[in-house]
Amino acid sequence: MHSSELARLSGVTVRALRHYHHVGVLAEPERRSNGYREYNVHDLIRVLRIKRLASLGIPLERMPDLLDDTDDDAQGLLDELDEELVRQIGHLTKQRDLIARLRDHNAAPDLPPELAPFLALFAATGLSPEMMKIDRDQSVLLAHLVGEDGMPHLANFYQRLSAPGLAPEVTRISERFARLGPDSTEQDVADLVEDFMTTFSIAIDDFAAAEPPIDLSGTADLVSEYTSALFNEQQSRTLKELEGRLGESKM
Template sequence: MRSADLARLAGVTVRALRHYHQVGVLAEPPRAGNGYRRYDVHDLVRVLRIRRLAALGIPLERMPALLDDGADDAHGQAGAEAGAEAGASAARLLDELDRELAEQIDRLVRQREVVAHLRAHRAAPDLPPELAPAAAAFAAASGSPELVRVDRDQAVLVSHLVGEEGAQHLAEVFRRLSAHDVLSVLAPLSVRFARLDADTDDAEVDEVVDGFVEVFGPVVAELATTEAPPGFDRAAVFLAEHSADVLGARQREVLARLQERLERVAASPGRAGPGAAP
């Protein structure tokens, strides 16, 4: 039979047959006078075995030991020993495959848990799952789609830069900022922050800065008693670079003044109110 006939009978493509030849799991048969390869029923059996092993997840490069299992030499002592070794090798491979599949199942279960967590909070799928509840609360309270995107991008950025060691600390910061009593004050401030532009007067900027200090100050003062894990300083540098690209001049001014005020609060955590750092 020709390659097209073999492919049709085995349920594969001609291209797959060529790949089997290239990787060495299927020997190339002799060609007829017209140049076409001539396959027989033994080749069909071989391809069917390859398909069965592939369905189990066994990679092609590991198949020769199973396909060439010494069955042709099964007569006599040497053949028996070869068959026993092939059986032991197959058992080891199946044990290893079972472990790999168990690990894949565990990984898929964890992925489903993350997906369920993100769905429950209607959070973006690219958000770190530990930040999803807070980020979703921020997004719901925000009056600006632009700021929602900025918050999302910065959450992704900071979460990566602080790493696993800082993830819990970062999640705690987000959790406290998304508490109902904090968010109820933060939401209207965020709306005012989003509206800042070149025409905003100094009085409005001062009020927004004071408002943020009043919201963030107690959280910063409380967290100042515990040392932030490594990575937060580096994250602050990249956050500043990101903010410089996506925020207006007045908004950046608010952030700069806010950072200065909060640094003073952190240095003197007992003074967290709006008058803590005039």
């Protein structure tokens, strides 16, 4: 039989047969005078065995010894495959759980699932779409910077901010910040900074004191780069003063 017939009978493609030849799991037969390779039923059986092994997840490079009955540890290979499947099932189960959590809170797929409930709560308090977008982007950035080990501390911080006593304050201060503009006075900026420190400094200090410590070196520069194109002069000055006050509170 020719390669096209072998491919049809075995349910693979001619390209797959060429790949089997290339990696050495299927011997390449001699070409006849007409230039075509000539296969037989033994080649068909070998291709069917290759398909069966591949369906179990066995890589092609591990197949020659199995196909030629020279592998003395076939059971060990099955154990390895089973362990890998257990890992994959665990990973897929975790992914489904994350998707379910995002669905429960009607959250965007790009949000860290651990923070989605709290961002949904802030949205429900009436936070403007513009501020919600900023909160989302900064949450994505912070989640990346704290890493997997720091995520529980970050989630706990968001949980504190979303508590009944603080969530309305988050919205109130955020909206005051959004209203800052050319007509805002120095006193408006100073009052907002003072209000922010009074309301959130304890929660921020507790987050900064997390154990093990969370390395946020370079975070200020990244946040500053992000906000520079979004905020006006008065808002940028407010953030600068807040950064200074927060730095003083750690000394």
